[in-house]
Amino acid sequence: MSFEARLQELGYTVESIEPNAGKIMRAVRTGKLVYTSGQVSAWDGRVIKGRLGRDLSVEQGYEAARFCALNCLRAIKGVAGSLDNIAQVVKVLGMVNVAPDFVDTPPVIHGCSDLLLQVFGEAGRHARSAVGMTIPENYAVEIEMIVELK
Numbered sequence: 001m002s003f004e005a006r007l008q009e010l011g012y013t014v015e016s017i018e019p020n021a022g023k024i025m026r027a028v029r030t031g032k033l034v035y036t037s038g039q040v041s042a043w044d045g046r047v048i049k050g051r052l053g054r055d056l057s058v059e060q061g062y063e064a065a066r067f068c069a070l071n072c073l074r075a076i077k078g079v080a081g082s083l084d085n086i087a088q089v090v091k092v093l094g095m096v097n098v099a100p101d102f103v104d105t106p107p108v109i110h111g112c113s114d115l116l117l118q119v120f121g122e123a124g125r126h127a128r129s130a131v132g133m134t135i136p137e138n139y140a141v142e143i144e145m146i147v148e149l150k
Helices: 003-009 058-080 105-124
Strands: 027-030 033-036 086-097 127-133 141-149
Touching: 003 105, 027 058, 033 058, 058 086, 058 105, 058 141, 086 105, 105 127, 105 141
Parallel strands: 086 127
Antiparallel strands: 027 033, 033 141, 086 141
């Protein structure tokens, strides 16, 4: 089954997005690698904002990370033409908007990692960082991704 079909089976339609966002690019290809800019926790008219450990639960953060992953895939599709052109998810940088004492960032970013494994199988296994910080505009999560194309 194609990666695009797996996403649809999970209930997601990922349309490509124009890579050029004015001052920045949503995704850039160099050789076989595609790097995304940070993608935030807004998907299909839903927005998840707030600080984990104060405004939001780990479960809400998990969903926010899933939204970010979907947005990364949109940006990648805008450069690669199809998600079926992905050979390997290489790296995920997960940034979590945290309250001062919140230290549970890995389970939040599992929302992204779990989706990538569901969609890409072994090609979805990736290196990853999950860090806490303050994210602009109070989005719950922001994620950057690097993938290798076939």
